Amino acid sequence: MSARHFLSLMDYSPEQLSSLLRRGIELKALRDRGVLFEPLKGRVLGMIFEKSSTRTRLSFEAGMIQLGGQAIFLSTRDTQLGRGEPVADSARVMSGMLDAVMIRTYAHSTLTEFAAHSRVPVINGLSDDLHPCQLLADMQTFLEHRGAIKGKTVAWIGDGNNMCNSYLEAAVQFDFNLRIACPEGFEPNPAFLALAGNRATVMRDPREAVKGAHLVSTDVWTSMGQEEETARRLALFAPFQVTRELLDLSAPDVLFMHCLPAHRGEEISLDVLDDPRAVAWDQAENRLHAQKALLEFLVAPAYQPA
Incomplete structure (x- = not known):
């Protein structure tokens, strides 16, 4: 076997x-x-x-x-x-x-x-x-704090990277709706978008993406192996920073997650991990x-x- x-x-x-x-x-x-x-x-x-x-x-x-x-x-x-x-x-x-x-x-x-x-x-x-192991932790964290994620809305803000691809798979397997806000040219892999079908939507405005969302998640803008792109990415992704004000547009019971390590002042504001809606430490554990x-x-x- x-x-x-x-x-x-x-x-x-x-x-x-x-x-x-x-x-x-x-x-x-x-x-x-x-x-x-x-x-x-x-x-x-x-x-x-x-x-x-x-x-x-x-x-x-x-x-x-x-x-x-x-x-x-x-x-x-x-x-x-x-x-x-x-x-x-x-x-x-x-x-x-x-x-x-x-x-x-x-x-x-x-x-x-x-x-x-x-x-x-x-x-x-x-x-x-x-x-995928990170997504198991993310889904467990949501389950512990808010119950089943089925039918909920999740917003992914930032790069369409490996984490975003796994969120697309999670949308299929856990049956939630995923909104992806990213700059043009930084969309997730088309194969994973196709897999998610009508459960996923790509948009350019992070404010629209988080509107009414029950979970907001992000990741660093420059992944390992992309260091030579850092300056260009910082400029392109600047409008996609997750702040407390952005989370205010989400559902009243929104959770914020980050798979860590976080670059404060880049993909997140300096204070967002201290916000009571942030569960990154539970997520990491x-x-x-x-x-x-x-x-x-x-x-x-x-x-x-x-």
Whole structure:
């Protein structure tokens, strides 16, 4: 039987995704009560990082430890991947020694090729196309604060990047309406827009996008690998900064999210993360709990030894 992977929100049914969110909330409650729960004892997660990280590394490493397992950090500088070993060969070798592999990379094709040759689950910790683990945390955070997101309106303000692509997938899987406000030429990938169909609308005015929205989300204007575009992007995106005044146009019970790290004074005003409508710190913590639910689902043994 082939391994089950998590490369995209589309890899699971809406029911399975909702179940993961509920399980994340349950595991969070166990942790808060100090209950020891170690279903992954003896299991090992390999974590391959081509891109730097704070939340992804901490959440996966701490999550495996809290579930009784272990995690091994691997950068491309420390492995043969960095010296040109084919991805398929690395997948065959690593999956013979590990129980799951998390990859944070640039090209999404690295993930799909690795998964195609892996005997164990492969998890997308971020690619240039998608960031599905972050969306699990975002959806768990909304569920905790406001209940089901089905039928609600979400506004994405800024670059049509990997986070925006994952929000488009989330619109399909969690059945909400997504408005995307971005400068011309910075729209999300057309394939993901087509997938979302009439659930998604691209517009140029952030004020129109947030009008009546129940969730407003954004990300940095310059992603890793785009640093040479910084000056141009700062000028083009300036009208798309999320401020308290912009949030005032949203629904009275709006939540504001940011996947972090945040560049205060750029995509957000200096004070917006201190606004009571902002839940970025809960959102960041929920990376841990949502991913623990995912790890339990993918890695927990099918049987327990006598």
